[in-house]
Amino acid sequence: MRQLSLLALTKSTGGIALYNKLLLTELRRIGVHSHTLCLSENSESYAADLARRGLGAEPVEMARYSIDLGGDARVLRRVITASREHEADVIVCHGSKSGFIGRAAGRITGRPVVYRQASMPFQRRVQGAKAPFYWALDFAARGFGGHVVTLTEYARQETLKAKLMPPDRVSVIRTGVDVERFRPATDRAAARRALGLDPDRPVVGWMGRMEPQKAPLDYIEALRGLVARYPQVQFVMAGEGRLEGEVTQALAAAGLSDKVRMLGWQSDPVAALQAFDIYVLSSHWEGLPITLLEAMASGCCCISTDVDGCSDALEDGVSGRLVAAGDAAALAGALEGVLHDPGLRDPYAAAGRHRAVTLFDKETMVAKWVELLSTLTAGRAPVPSAGTAEPASEGGQ
Template sequence: MIRVCHVITLLELGGAQQNTIYTCSKLDSSRFDVTLIAGKGGYLDGDARRLLGGRVTFVPQLVREVRPARDLRAFLALTRLFRSRHPDIVHTHSSKAGILGRAAAWAAGVPAVVHSIHGFPFNDYQSWPVRRGYLLAEKLAAKWTDRFIAVSRRNAEQGVTLGIFDADSVRLIRSGFDIEAFAKAPRLAEKRREMGVPAGVPLVGTVACLKPQKAPLDFVDVCARVAHSKRDAHFIMVGDGELRAAVESRVRDAKLTDRFHLLGWREDVADILSQLSIFVLTSRWEGLPRAVLQARAASLPVVATAVDGTVEVIEDGINGYLCPAGDIPAMAARVTELLSDPARTRAMGGRAREGLHEFDQDGMVREQERLYDELAQRKC
């Protein structure tokens, strides 16, 4: 039996978090003894308890913000957990848990350490000292890491180029999801009524955490431009986060209150996507945007920013359009073009489903099992 501890900062509603919970719940229980360790207070805490029961442990000291005293307590708590549970493999996710978890695994003498890159903590929008600090932290933590998992080729190549790891130590394992759930979601009229969207009108939407990475204010600005030429169009945003108040203010300023529907976090994303005409993602940087893949499974054309892993899943002009990050006029123009050309929209949507097999969630789990087996044979 191989003992594996997964560590993630916070179980918010996002692809990395959902995939981590799914992996922990679906690893072969005859071969793997799995524990999930996370900070407390995430939207998905209840899901983790329901699916994993006593195999989930919450560490209140583990938080996203940089807080040196609290981070030290989190490191000590993780070290104690690893020393008491004697995992063969520690598998970390996200930047804070990735740094503290790997340091604690090293301190506790864990035989093998894996880190999943769902997007790096540094980006071009940070000041040079901040970006440099994150890069140095990643290089330090890499010394305690046996294998890396990248969800996008771009992140794998970036890590090699920056000297964080070499090409032999990183493996591409795609972020998986339930493809059929999105491909077969029924288009129910009552779903529009529930959301307050009139029947028959064009509906443009996004699914994203309302944080700077996802640039939700850019989405509002795109919608405002589209609304001027498409008077019957409505817009929805599924998600919540630190920028919610700013989004609400921008919607009011754009006089879109009656046509913009901010839904918060939802469990019925597949049903909501089935109502859309076009999916939009305005991210400034990404790992691999699972929401885009879900939109493709729902046969939606996608208008997205040409960043990181997004360019690996959208072929410009084939199953969607790619625009420079922050280019509001370009994104609005593409959305307007699609709304004005239903035949093109249907054709792109039809092509969107093609080639999704590599993002199957069970395939994702089996790939991780193979990696764990290799590490256990070599290190444990």
Template sequence: MGRGGGGAQGGSAVKLRVLHVITMLELGGAQRNTLDTVRQLDRQRFTLGLACGLGGELYPEGASLPDTEFFPIPHLRREVRPLSDWRAFGELRSAIRAFSPHIVHTHSSKAGVLGRLSAWCEGVPIIIHSVHGFGFGPHQWLPVRAAFMAAEKLVATMTTAFIAVSRENLETGVQLGLFPRERVTVIRSGIDLRAFSQAADGQAVREELAIPPEAPVVLQVSCFKPQKAPERFVELSARLAPVLPEARFLLVGDGELRERLERLRQKWGLEQRLHFLGWRRDVPRLLRAANVVTLTSRFEGLPRVLVEARCAGVAVVAMAVDGVVEVVVDGVNGFLVPPGDVATMAEKVALLLANPELARALGEAGKQGLEEFSVERMVADQEALYLKLWGQRVGS
């Protein structure tokens, strides 16, 4: 394609070709954000493409987005596998040559590295990477963490601009030397506020799960992977079950830790109290069935589920990591607890279940000030960034 612009001519009036690249389309915040962005970008200004690995709950949706050129990348997978990664690199370069984008916009760790490297090799004029949290952390083996950071620093030199979904992620990345502050824009994760603010039938969910109408329900929505620390939710359930004999605990999601969580549930005798619901598309209904929503993550980008809970008017208790503190104001629209402190989380959840008026007050407060988390705001901010960067590129 050449570094001159991939067929791009003229100034800002040109219809920009934007290719989004993400590792997998599982049910998750980064994946949902990517699909919402690709779906809602103005087709009068942009021609859209999407490249991703095979599989995932959202893959059929991604493959059938209207007015979007779709590129399956068979060897693009989350795990580090040198041979597959090399093949994925070649597949991504082929997709980029076929689409001839003005902008490549990458999401997630693996696609962020391979996608940016591929775009740079193909001479794409503008390369953007969205930081939805980081793919490494203190819980990882040091050599693995060092390798991830080295890869991120390498491809950062090829990156025109970064998007951070939270200020905490921006500050962390700058402190780690992963990107310079002047090349980062904060654009928050956006949700469909109408979908989560409208009344949904929570009672039907309770009936479906054989939960009594008056039983307290504690809900967590998260992938079963180390980042989300779902084993902490199982421990939380074990701490609360003896003191709240009527309570039920719902864990929505799935993933690599499923078997471990099932063993823990059996160990603590929670088979009748703790429900693993798998991936669900009816999160608004589940939120309406819940009294409290929790989040036990080790690290985060900007956790959409907490925004969704606020929008639905449900009180939240979350561990104070990264972008969580930008969604939850302690004692105002929910409670924050120290990272990893399941005992304190159990105390706060018990307090809310014992004081429904307090839970309602926090839930009502959570409905305020959500405009910055709307999907419309997220997409508009990304459109503005694309046009700004292209204008700078062509000197207009």
């Protein structure tokens, strides 16, 4: 019996690319074949990463931030050709431009399309004057048909409010993480030691891409008055990106260069998160950040800005703390609260872990995708059960 086959379109960086990789890796375990067209910058590296995991992939050049009629037409032709070459039963596309091109290809080839929408909740804040253009792109693609998947109920409501799709063609499938792999450390002191940290002192950690979206400078600003008051605490940052130079300068300007430990990019986020007592996310916008879910599953006490999907993940004062984005003073206040009263950390961490297990488990995410794919491909190809996993090579992180 022929395997179900998916053709995926995605940009090759950030959370969108990570989501595609996680989803297709899990679907492969239950016997779903996939091939990804890796678009925009980093496409060759991303395609190689997918290939190491046993997933079909190829880099495809595409202008991500602008209309390029000739280039976009070439991408559309490649999508149409690839869907036939790989006998795709469904086209799955991530992001606005991929969503437009993928749905156009689906209309031409007669294949069902899933548009995994990522930016609607924060489109106006991020795109500013360009937001109407992105709305128009999504609205025009409505005429091609397809089904929209959002990561949160809030995103679903924003999508419906923008009239981008009728209600029966918009589903919520929350991002899932491996709650068995990401779990509280049995020996946090050993986890700290493995990172070269003092095993006997608590750790406050920030981890992510050093990009404007993640606002690492807000974290540094929040630490200005805290580091000296809590000398027993180790403050760390893990990651890399365009703002590394500015981060280094900000630490020096705040007199924190020798007080905040820079850990660099972490190829094994499990090891890093198991060393953290407190995890801080300072982002100005997010869909549903995977690292926050991983930190919750790892038993960290989490403090996050209240943007978009973050408020779907954490309950303020129950499973962590939420503060306004861009408010470094509020971030500092929430962090000081759990530093001053260590008794708050364990209840927040336990509630966060429970929430990750019950709402954001990858098995639940895969089951919902299987249910959706089964509906869309009725009569085309059988979809394996989410419970019929087969061994798969993990490859690199």
